[in-house]
Each structure stands twice: as structure tokens, then as C-alpha cells.
Amino acid sequence: MNLLHIDASVLGDHSVSRQVSAAIVSRLRAADPSLNVTYRDLAAQPLAHLSGLHLAAAQGAEVPANVQQEHVAAQAALDEFLAADVVVIGAPMYNFTLPSQLKAWIDRILIAGKTFSYSAAGPTGLAGAKRVIVAISRGNFYDAEHSAAEHLESYLRTVFGFIGVTDLEFIAADGVQVGPEHRERALKGALETAGQLRAA
Numbered sequence: 001m002n003l004l005h006i007d008a009s010v011l012g013d014h015s016v017s018r019q020v021s022a023a024i025v026s027r028l029r030a031a032d033p034s035l036n037v038t039y040r041d042l043a044a045q046p047l048a049h050l051s052g053l054h055l056a057a058a059q060g061a062e063v064p065a066n067v068q069q070e071h072v073a074a075q076a077a078l079d080e081f082l083a084a085d086v087v088v089i090g091a092p093m094y095n096f097t098l099p100s101q102l103k104a105w106i107d108r109i110l111i112a113g114k115t116f117s118y119s120a121a122g123p124t125g126l127a128g129a130k131r132v133i134v135a136i137s138r139g140n141f142y143d144a145e146h147s148a149a150e151h152l153e154s155y156l157r158t159v160f161g162f163i164g165v166t167d168l169e170f171i172a173a174d175g176v177q178v179g180p181e182h183r184e185r186a187l188k189g190a191l192e193t194a195g196q197l198r199a200a
Contacts, residue, residue, distance in 0.1 A: 016186070134171070
């Protein structure tokens, strides 16, 4: 079984989402030591943001020399995702939404004919066999009163639902910027939840 582990935080060892995503992978590895894990750090090795040249190349146009390396990296990201049975994502909220590095990765995996298709009946997701677990960290609290400002979990639910993923789980650490005590409490709770995940 293949597991793809994605991190997007720019905070390195100080990142809450990285700690929680690592705990998720550790839990799944403990349950199944044979897991084949591929790791991609989008902060350390960001993918290029989508451009017209990239779109043209994805549709079969000749890849210009100046984007050849970026095209190869984008194809590798898609191949990793397609090969994965389980995907674990560390996703912090930046300015009410996801980091641009993570958006660049999503732009490389939402590909017509690969992860979704269109027909007269509408879009159909093609990636439904995957389990996706997302570790999110948010600086504030986003209850029903403040849900209109939350564009991280809501966006990712839409994205993965669009490509057919129904086995989708979120582990949230909220209020990590409210104060040190809130941060520690949120991190502890998220790590405990990660340690209780069902096996892959």
C-alpha cells in the first residue's frame, strides 16, 4: 500500500500542521509497517504555479525548454498522487485560506481525464478509491458564527469531493495563535486524535 505525505507549512520544526501530519503517518506506519511512504515538502521544494504554458503542455502541446523542468516536476506530483492509496496532508491556514504552495500542488492533481472527467451529466470524480487525511492548523477559532471566514477546510472538502474522494478526514488544531496555552492544548488534542486513527 502506498502513502503520500505532503507538508506545506513554511515554519519547519515550529509548524503545528507538520507535527500532526507526522503523527498521522507514524500511526499508520505502526499499524502497517509495510506501507511505502513518499514524502513531498512543498515549502522546501515548491512546484511552479500554473501558467498558460503548463496548461498547454498538459493538453499535449510541445513543452518549451524553459518550462521543461517544471513540467517534469508537475507530472511527478500527479504520478505520486495517482499511485497513492492514502494521502496525508499537513495544511496550515494562511490569511484565511491554504498556502499558495499547496494550491500549486492541487493545480497539478486536478487534471481532466486523470482525477475527474466532464460529461453531459456533469463532472465525475476519478480518485474515489483514496483515503485522504488532512492535518489543519488555524490561528483562530472558526465556529458557526465565524465560518464565513474559513476557506481552508471548506476549500479542501470541495476539491477532494470534486475528484471523488469520499474517505476524507480532518484533524484540526485551532486557536494556535491565540496564546501559548491554547496552542499546546490544540496540538495535544490533535496529536491524540492522530494516535487513534483507524489503520490504513
